[in-house]
Amino acid sequence: MFKKILIANRGEIAVRVIRACHEMGITAVAVYSDVDRAALHVRKADEAYPIGAAAASESYLNIQKILDVAARSGADAIHPGYGFLSENANFARACVDAGVKFIGPTAAAMDAMGSKTKAREAMERAGVPIVPGTSRGLESFDQAEQVAARIGYPVMLKAAAGGGGKGMRLVHASEGLKSALEGARSEAVRSFGDSEVYLEKAIINPRHIEMQILADEHGNTVYLGERECSLQRRHQKVVEEAPSPMVDAEMRRRMGEVAVRVAQAAAYTNAGTVEFLVDQSSVDAEKKFYFLEMNTRLQVEHPVTELITGLDLVHLQIRIAAGERLPFTQDEVQIRGHAIECRIYAEDPDNNYFPSPGKITLLLAPSGPGIRRDSGMYEGWTVPMDYDPLLAKLIGYGTDREQAIARLARALNEYFVGGIKTNLPLFRRILSDPDFRAAKIDTGFLDRLLKQKQPEAPSDPKTVEAAAVAAGIFATLGSPAMGAGERPVANGANKPNAVSNWKAAARKEALR
Amino acid sequence: MMTYDITIGGKNYRLDLNRADGRWLCRLDGRDVEVDAVLARPDVLSLRIGNQAYEVKCERVAGETHLWVGSQRFAAEVRDPRSLRGRARAVDDRGPKKLIAPMPGKIVRMLATEGAEVEAGAGVLVVEAMKMQNEIKSPKKGRIQRILVGEGAAVNAGDVLAIVE
Numbered sequence: 001m002f003k004k005i006l007i008a009n010r011g012e013i014a015v016r017v018i019r020a021c022h023e024m025g026i027t028a029v030a031v032y033s034d035v036d037r038a039a040l041h042v043r044k045a046d047e048a049y050p051i052g053a054a055a056a057s058e059s060y061l062n063i064q065k066i067l068d069v070a071a072r073s074g075a076d077a078i079h080p081g082y083g084f085l086s087e088n089a090n091f092a093r094a095c096v097d098a099g100v101k102f103i104g105p106t107a108a109a110m111d112a113m114g115s116k117t118k119a120r121e122a123m124e125r126a127g128v129p130i131v132p133g134t135s136r137g138l139e140s141f142d143q144a145e146q147v148a149a150r151i152g153y154p155v156m157l158k159a160a161a162g163g164g165g166k167g168m169r170l171v172h173a174s175e176g177l178k179s180a181l182e183g184a185r186s187e188a189v190r191s192f193g194d195s196e197v198y199l200e201k202a203i204i205n206p207r208h209i210e211m212q213i214l215a216d217e218h219g220n221t222v223y224l225g226e227r228e229c230s231l232q233r234r235h236q237k238v239v240e241e242a243p244s245p246m247v248d249a250e251m252r253r254r255m256g257e258v259a260v261r262v263a264q265a266a267a268y269t270n271a272g273t274v275e276f277l278v279d280q281s282s283v284d285a286e287k288k289f290y291f292l293e294m295n296t297r298l299q300v301e302h303p304v305t306e307l308i309t310g311l312d313l314v315h316l317q318i319r320i321a322a323g324e325r326l327p328f329t330q331d332e333v334q335i336r337g338h339a340i341e342c343r344i345y346a347e348d349p350d351n352n353y354f355p356s357p358g359k360i361t362l363l364l365a366p367s368g369p370g371i372r373r374d375s376g377m378y379e380g381w382t383v384p385m386d387y388d389p390l391l392a393k394l395i396g397y398g399t400d401r402e403q404a405i406a407r408l409a410r411a412l413n414e415y416f417v418g419g420i421k422t423n424l425p426l427f428r429r430i431l432s433d434p435d436f437r438a439a440k441i442d443t444g445f446l447d448r449l450l451k452q453k454q455p456e457a458p459s460d461p462k463t464v465e466a467a468a469v470a471a472g473i474f475a476t477l478g479s480p481a482m483g484a485g486e487r488p489v490a491n492g493a494n495k496p497n498a499v500s501n502w503k504a505a506a507r508k509e510a511l512r
Numbered sequence: 513m514m515t516y517d518i519t520i521g522g523k524n525y526r527l528d529l530n531r532a533d534g535r536w537l538c539r540l541d542g543r544d545v546e547v548d549a550v551l552a553r554p555d556v557l558s559l560r561i562g563n564q565a566y567e568v569k570c571e572r573v574a575g576e577t578h579l580w581v582g583s584q585r586f587a588a589e590v591r592d593p594r595s596l597r598g599r600a601r602a603v604d605d606r607g608p609k610k611l612i613a614p615m616p617g618k619i620v621r622m623l624a625t626e627g628a629e630v631e632a633g634a635g636v637l638v639v640e641a642m643k644m645q646n647e648i649k650s651p652k653k654g655r656i657q658r659i660l661v662g663e664g665a666a667v668n669a670g671d672v673l674a675i676v677e
Contacts, residue, residue: 348614354646356615358669361571362555385616385641413583418555418571428583459521459584462564465545467520467579467586469538470557470568472527473549474579475590476514481555481570481577482590 001322002026002077002101007041008066009081012376012392013300014041017079020314029073031066033059035384040376047073054386060084063091070100077101077321079314083388086297087114103321104270105296112266113294117160117198123291126265128258131277131290133200144181144199148174151201157181159188160196167191168235170202205442206277208232209244209289211259212305214316215269216326223256224309225335227273227301230441231430233353238423238446239430240301241340242308245401245439246278252335255289262294271298271317280442300393303372304339307397338404339397342412346389348421357385361481362418366411370397370404383420391422401439405431418481429454519589520579575612575670608677609651613667617641624650626659636674639667650676 004027007017014030018041021028030045035054042048049069052058059065061084070078078100080086089110095102113119120135132151137160138144148155148171157180159167167188169180185195208229215221228244229237247255259274275292302313311333320326347353363379375392383389394415396408409431415424430436433449474482518525528539538547548560555570569580570588579588621638624630635647636656650656657677661667 351614351646354615355641357641358573358615362553362569364556364569416569416580416583418569419573421573424583425585459586462561463566463581463584464520464523464586465525465540466559466561466564466566466568467581467588468518468525468527468540469545469547469561470549470559470566470570470581471518471520471579471588471590472514472516472529472538473536473547473557473559474555474568474570475516475592476529476531477551479555479570481572 002318004029004073004075004077005103005318006031006066006070006073006075006078006100007045007081008060008078009084009086010036010039010041010060010376010387011390012374013081013298015044015376016374017081017314018044020312020318023312024315024318026318029069029075031060031069033386035386038381040378040381049073054384056084056387063088063094066091067094067098067100070095070098075100077103077318079103079317080297082297082300087295089114101321103317104298105266105268105272109266109268110296113268113296115160116158116293117196119293120198120291122265123262126261128262128265128291129289131200131203131292134198137196137198138181141178141181144177145174147199148177151199154202154204156200156202157184157197158200159184159192159194160198161188161192161194167197203277203279203290204281205444206230206279207244207246207442208275208292209247209255209278210273210275210295210299211255212299212302212313213259213263213268213272213274214313214320214326215263215272216320217269217323218325220326221260221263221268222326222328222330222333223259224305224311224313224333226252226255227304228441229301230443231436231446232443233446233450237301237343239340239342239427240304241338241401241404242304243335243338245441246280251289258289258291262291266294268294268296270320271302271313272296273299300343300390301341303374303393303395304341307339307372307395308335308337309333310336337397337399338401339395340401340404340408341393341395342408342427343390344392344394344415344417344427345423346383346391346420347423349423349426350421353423355385355389356421357383357389358420359383360417360419362416364414364416366394366414368407368411368414370407371395371411372397377417391417394427405437515593517591517593519587521586572670574614575610575672608657608675609654610672611636611648611650611674611676613639613648613669613671613673614646615639615641615669617646617667619661619663619665619667619673620645622659622663623647624656624659626656628656630654630656630676636676637661639673648673652676 006029007014018028027046030042030048031051032042033054051065085091089107092102092107123130154172157169167184169184171180184197189195209226211226212224226244227242229240231239262274273295276289277292279288346356348356359382372395377391396404398404514529516527530537536547538545550558557568559566577588579586617639620640623635630650632653634650639646654676657675659674
């Protein structure tokens with residue numbers, strides 16, 4: 001077993017992996033950029049190394065610096081978390097060269113699944129159902145036209161080298177194909193440096209269901225149940241749940257076996273996720289699902305799978321990487337209860353979800369029955385603006401979906417993050433939506449919900465009175481939040497000198 | 513005895529508060545209200561009105577004070593009518609309004625100049641942060657009395673950027 005693991009990441013996932021290390025008696029090494037010195041993961045680690053400027057390219061994405069810390073600290077393994085270097089085949093190879101175990105799949109497996117077109121080709125060969133379309137990049141507009149005519153509109157153009165919605169274009173009819181192809185190609189070049197674009201049948205408002213797989217380095221591969229990730233905004237997941245409300249035991253078995261075949265086709269080891277699109281409109285009794293892509297890393301939403309299976313995926317990742325066999329068989333995997341996760345971001349829901357960094361002046365965090373909270377924030381912490389603003393994941397678990405929703409809604413009402421804007425109000429809205437509660441969801445759900453004008457619920461007059469009384473009491477007791485005034489600006493372009501305290505005070509008086 | 517003019521969610525209240533023997537005496541718009549309050553943390557109040565219990569949180573974000581009763585948010589303004597500072601701070605729709613930077617960033621574009629007439633909701637300047645641009649809009653119809661920043665200025669959350677009168 002490893003003695004020391006370097007966590008090449010930050011935020012809530014770094015804290016989560018550090019916790020697994022401590023639970024297994026392994027020393028945890030953290031790395032941090034200049035703006036992350038006060039981050040929670042640094043405090044929780046046993047050793048911590050600075051790795052440079054805030055920009056990810058200079059720090060968390062800098063392979064040389066990370067491996068340098070591994071060498072200096074004597075770490076025998078690296079856990080890459082998610083994002084950053086977790087799916088970087090060069091990094092995986094560099095770890096091998098440096099004699100440090102990369103906790104994840106091999107570079108070869110990443111390469112096989114990293115290119116969407118290569119992955120499609122491999123799936124075709126393996127007899128895995130894929131969305132009808134091309135498995136090679138489109139060579140010409142003529143070819144695109146022919147394929148689109150054959151599989152039928154609407155079609156989706158996609159970048160082979162990337163994801164996150166970039167380089168994607170939905171085309172409803174042949175008239176729009178030419179400009180869409182040009183647009184997709186140029187966006188793909190800008191985002192990924194690769195203009196390769198392929199074409200798939202567009203499934204309208206599909207459900208996005210993904211299957212967790214786990215494979216040891218001795219040839220054993222299992223599936224651990226699915227997650228429903230249809231609640232997305234701009235192709236980013238917002239709410240995830242397990243199991244999927246639309247998947248029964250039979251469908252789970254079929255999807256799981258396909259997912260295992262996918263993993264085996266890529267000679268996959270460690271934790272991974274196979275993503276499927278499910279076409280709800282298909283008239284077959286057998287609900288149609290299609291391979292979309294494989295994520296060759298541990299995912300953000302892994303907690304919901306952990307809760308319904310009772311397994312610790314990070315412990316298992318470490319054990320697999322250390323050469324151990326899977327300690328259970330497929331038959332021994334049990335699904336029990338229901339879990340729902342909310343991703344809490346430092347974003348302003350009133351301002352188009354604009355990132356909202358700043359200092360967290362007050363944090364009241366929920367707990368209690370069926371509540372799990374994986375967080376990277378703390379009261380008094382200043383959220384840096386240099387990274388993805390994910391603050392925490394809040395998960396509700398119950399014996400069934402209804403109880404999971406009730407617990408999560410209760411916990412959301414207890415959650416308070418003061419001093420910055422967060423998307424907490426969005427989840428209260430989602431959980432109280434009748435279609436969500438009835439599990440009538442698809443990938444268009446969130447866009448439709450956000451388009452609806454929020455009904456102005458009239459406030460209970462007693463509540464408003466309580467607010468008025470409280471306001472007076474806070475003011476009387478000299479609460480800091482009641483009294484702070486605006487600050488004048490320093491470093492204005494038309495005010496080249498730093499504003500002196502005198503001037504600042506005078507300006508404040510003039511503005512009153 | 514403290515007296516306040518309070519605006520919550522657009523409604524105005526007159527609040528008289530007195531503290532005697534650790535107990536609160538409260539009068540809201542002339543009506544006696546049975547109040548019992550304990551500060552759990554500097555910005556967290558455990559409030560009882562009669563037998564109704566409330567957890568009220570206070571926070572300041574981007575220049576605004578918010579009160580949260582449970583998970584309901586209210587914009588709050590508290591004025592002490594008897595102090596000079598209180599009178600000068602009394603702001604209504606006819607008075608000057610400040611445009612506040614909602615987050616740290618850089619001014620990348622000016623959309624209006626000092627002296628210009630603007631409509632409510634008209635863009636005055638653009639702040640860029642985290643590779644996204646955010647248009648700062650005038651909260652009311654009026655004349656831009658003053659612009660305190662120029663293109664290229666670095667700003668912090670809460671900084672006053674301009675005043676519209």
